[in-house]
Amino acid sequence: MQDLPNPPERAALFLDFDGTLVEIAERPDAIIVPPDLPELLERLSGRLDGALAVISGRPLAELDHFLPVAIAKVGSHGAVLRPQPQGPLEEPALPSPPAAWRVRLATLVESFPGAFIEDKAHGFVLHYRQSPEAGPVARTLLESLVAEAPDAFALLPARMAWEVTPRGVSKGTAVTSLMARRPFAGRLPVFVGDDVTDEAGMAVARAAGGMGLRLQDVFGTPPVFRDWLAEMDRHYARGAAA
Numbered sequence: 001m002q003d004l005p006n007p008p009e010r011a012a013l014f015l016d017f018d019g020t021l022v023e024i025a026e027r028p029d030a031i032i033v034p035p036d037l038p039e040l041l042e043r044l045s046g047r048l049d050g051a052l053a054v055i056s057g058r059p060l061a062e063l064d065h066f067l068p069v070a071i072a073k074v075g076s077h078g079a080v081l082r083p084q085p086q087g088p089l090e091e092p093a094l095p096s097p098p099a100a101w102r103v104r105l106a107t108l109v110e111s112f113p114g115a116f117i118e119d120k121a122h123g124f125v126l127h128y129r130q131s132p133e134a135g136p137v138a139r140t141l142l143e144s145l146v147a148e149a150p151d152a153f154a155l156l157p158a159r160m161a162w163e164v165t166p167r168g169v170s171k172g173t174a175v176t177s178l179m180a181r182r183p184f185a186g187r188l189p190v191f192v193g194d195d196v197t198d199e200a201g202m203a204v205a206r207a208a209g210g211m212g213l214r215l216q217d218v219f220g221t222p223p224v225f226r227d228w229l230a231e232m233d234r235h236y237a238r239g240a241a242a
């Protein structure tokens with residue numbers, strides 16, 4: 001692991017959720033959110049004048065459920081943005097995969113107890129954490145389906161999951177969109193994530209002169225990362241008091 005970076009001054013923080021802020025669990029609904037995490041994020045957001053956003057593959061409603069605090073949030077890998085905590089949703093026009101694709105996947109899933117489909121507004125996820133043998137079979141099917149409309153959809157590898165998403169949005173496009181406006185503009189973007197789907201966000205942050213930090217390389221585990229955020233909160237508080 002690398003040394004932990006110093007909390008940057010005038011940062012804009014972009015934080016992945018699953019596997020970064022919270023530990024991975026057996027099922028999406030089984031995660032444990034530390035009781036003090038939502039308030040820590042809200043406090044830190046305040047210290048950064050609002051320049052903190054959680055950017056997740058999860059639907060925005062789930063982020064609101066797990067993190068019921070007034071911070072900027074982006075859901076569904078950049079397909080739904082709420083840049084201001086109390087502001088309107090921004091949803092770029094995106095296609096949804098043909099219904100027949102999901103039917104084909106549902107038929108496959110019947111042969112793999114423990115595997116299940118998670119539906120999203122513009123796609124779906126095949127989770128195989130509890131049925132690892134479903135992974136390669138589902139990949140073959142989903143690759144063939146996405147190949148029918150390669151300009152419209154992509155197949156994303158996630159942690160023990162395959163996700164069909166519309167092309168044109170990503171965590172990278174979300175960072176670009178937020179960095180173009182207040183309160184993010186003019187700050188140093190810092191993106192922290194653990195997954196392949198986070199790499200687009202990290203790349204945009206690095207290209208803008210900021211940091212793209214892979215959790216496993218820099219912090220090791222979500223608890224260490226959360227401690228770093230808490231230290232950043234104390235650091236900014238000391239600065240405000242000085």
Ligand SMILES: O=P(O)(O)OC[C@H]1O[C@H](O[C@H]2O[C@H](CO)[C@@H](O)[C@H](O)[C@H]2O)[C@H](O)[C@@H](O)[C@@H]1O
Pocket residue numbers: 016017018019020023024025026027028029031055056057058059118125127129158159160161163195197
């Ligand atoms: O972008 P993220 O915030 O990292 O979200 C990525 C996906 O996370 C969820 O699935 C993953 O986490 C689950 C809970 O730990 C785990 O059971 C699953 O195996 C992981 O793939 C979520 O269900 C997806 O919708 C997100 O896209």
